Each structure stands twice: as C-alpha cells, then as structure tokens.
Amino acid sequence: MFTKVFVYSLKALIMSATGKHIKPTESELEILRVLWEKGPSTVREVHEILEQSKDAGYTTTLKLMQIMHEKGLLQRDASSKTHIYASAVSQENTQRQLLDKMIDTVFNGSASQLVLQALGNHKSSKEELEKIKQYLDEIEKQQR
Amino acid sequence: MFTKVFVYSLKALIMSATGKHIKPTESELEILRVLWEKGPSTVREVHEILEQSKDAGYTTTLKLMQIMHEKGLLQRDASSKTHIYASAVSQENTQRQLLDKMIDTVFNGSASQLVLQALGNHKSSKEELEKIKQYLDEIEKQQR
DNA sequence: TTTCATTTACGAAAACTATCGTACATTTGT
DNA sequence: ACAAATGTACGATAGTTTTCGTAAATGAAA
16 A cells, blocks of 8 residues: 655755755745645645636646746645645745745844834734733743 | 925836835845935945945946836936935835735734744844833733 | 546746846046 | 046846646546
8 A cells, every 4th residue: 555655856855955945936925825724735726726816827827836846845746647736845934934034124134123013004813912922921031 | 496306207106196016026125225224325325235245236236226216116316417216115114015915925814923933033132022012012902 | 449628748928037238428527 | 628437228138937828648438
C-alpha cells in the first residue's frame, strides 16, 4: 500500500537549501490562502473558489499553480492523473515574512506604529483585545 | 510675488476623482519614504539618498518619479528648471491602505492576529508597549 | 475500442516594473 | 556669447506577472 507523496521541485529544494525568502505575488497569495484553509486540493477546487472573487480562466489558475510549484511555493502529488497541490510554506512563516517587510518598508521599522494603525482602523472584539493585553503583559515581564 | 505651485497630472486628477486606491510598488515606496521624511525634494536629492542603499542610476530614479507623477503619487513644481517633487499621498493614508490589504489578504481579516505577530517578532521598547496598552484601554472604554 | 470529458503541458501575448542610454533644454560660469 | 554642467524627456530593453489558447495525455463511459 502506498501513501501519497508530495514532492518538491528541484528548484524548490535548491532554494530552500540556500535559505531564500518567500515573496509570493498577489495572485500567488490568493492561491496560498485557499490551500491554507482547505488543505491539499486540485487545481479545479482552487479555481472554483478563486472564480467567486476574481475573473480568470481555469488555465490561468493552473499555470499559476504550476509556476508556484516550480518556485517551491507548492508541493504536489502527481501520482494520479489529477494532481493534488498543497502549500509548501506555512501560513505563519509567510505572514511573518511579509509583515516584517511591511514594518521595514512601510512603517520605518516601528512595529508598534503598525500596531497602533492596525488597532485603530479595525474593530477588534473584546476578547481579542484582552488577548493582546495579556500578551503585552507577558512581554513586559520578560523584559524585566 | 508668486508662490510655488504643485500640480497634479491630469491622470492623477481623474484617478483621485474616481476614488481609486493607492498601490505603490516596492521602488515607489522607497521614493515616497524619502519624500515623507525630507519633504519636497529634487530628483537629485532623492536619488542621493536612494543610492546609499540601492544600486541604480540617476535616470532610473528620474523615470520612476516621472511615472509616479503620472500616476498621481507625486505632485511637482516645474516652475524652475529643476523640478521639485512632493508626495501627493499622505504617509498615514498609504500605511493604512497597505495595512488593510495585508490584513485582508494575509491575515484573513483579523487585525489582532496581525498585531500578535507583529509584537511577537519585534522587540518594542517599554514606552512603545505602554503606549499601546493605553490605546487599548481607550478602545475598551469606547466600546462600553 | 472508440469516443468524450477532463486535465496537464506548452507557448506566447499583454501588462507592468525597473533600468539605462541618448538626445534635447536650460542655467551658469568664464 | 558660448562652453560646461546639470536637468528633463524620450525611447528601448529586460525581467516578471498574469493571462489564455491550443495541443497532448489520461481516464471514464458507451
């Protein structure tokens, strides 16, 4: 009995070995989001979700996902005719990298400046705010 | 006596009238950052700062700034030979837009998820943390 | 087995970004 | 007044991203 095998492309392996960082484009991010939420999926499954919010053909999504596999953003199981793709990068890792870059290039390196903006313009629930405050307390403790 | 007149390009006016949103590229953001900090400047002034951290010729910076003016990202005073450019978009506005998009596309719409990430990965000073806590208190008060 | 539907693969066009060389215009110094 | 310096304008090119048409492969159905 065989288990499904997700493979990385050669290019992907080389890149991860050299510790390169992830820089998905806008469209790539849309695909990653679908895969992060739904888990491993076919091109068609991903496409059907993207279709709801954007206007592009099936082959466009396919091509994008193929390229992403080349780049190492996606793994795929090609053992059956219909390939199954999965994200090869963690959501958290990607989030952190993009966030770091944004703090750097948009907020002059000040994370708290970003935080204030983020909190000011988005209604956060009471629970979320509490969570953040607790977190702040922890950080302060550690600093002592 | 004349005062300096900064002009928007026609394209810029049309775009701002239709309420389009700002989406500067990486390079454009670098230029905006310089102008936000230094205020209205010549191409040369901007270029000399960019030169320190990146490797591109003068005409490259010039072209970029011309394009940005076309797009409405920059205003310019062309009354003297040496044009003087200024940002046509506020830093705060731009920050908020880019941040909103990031929350949307990268953090599934959860601002506080982003906040936790931001605080976790960047050492913030005690004062900054205090500021954030005060801010949180204010928000909570308003919610009651 | 032949046909039909689905899927992948390939290539190429269109749009956008970044870069720079060169030409032209305008000051400025001599 | 005129040459040198400085600046802008104008392509042109290379790279990347997004898009899609068409062909080839594969599996299912009749």
